[in-house]
Amino acid sequence: MVRRIPRGKVATYGQVARLAGVANGARQVGYALHALREGTTVPWFRVLNAQGASSLRDGHDVTQRLLLEREGVRFRADGRVSLDLHGWRPRGRATPRAASRRASKDCGAS
DNA sequence: GCGGTGACGGTCG
């Protein structure tokens, strides 16, 4: 599921769990991502908690922020991401503006 | 097998 998150978008642990068919599996998603090896191709950094913040510690949250900013995700002054703005919507439910923005980014920007 | 723990989250105050 995490691999399906488009560049420039973020999903929450709970969202990934539900999309994977697990109703209350947010913590398990975190556990699974925690078990990833260093050279993984899974875009783990696109997963944030429900508050739009990184759940990592010991400075690893900075790495996550860097990777996200690298693909255009903007962090607010409080260090959190607006899910309204960057949250991934598999069903494409969004404002016209968000839709056009997504179209341009998903289409190969980098 | 048991209890503590966590890259979480919905509810309440």
Next chain:
DNA sequence: CCGACCGCCACCG
């Protein structure tokens, strides 16, 4: 809008 409180469930000692 925050913090505190549970509920959740796979791991681990």
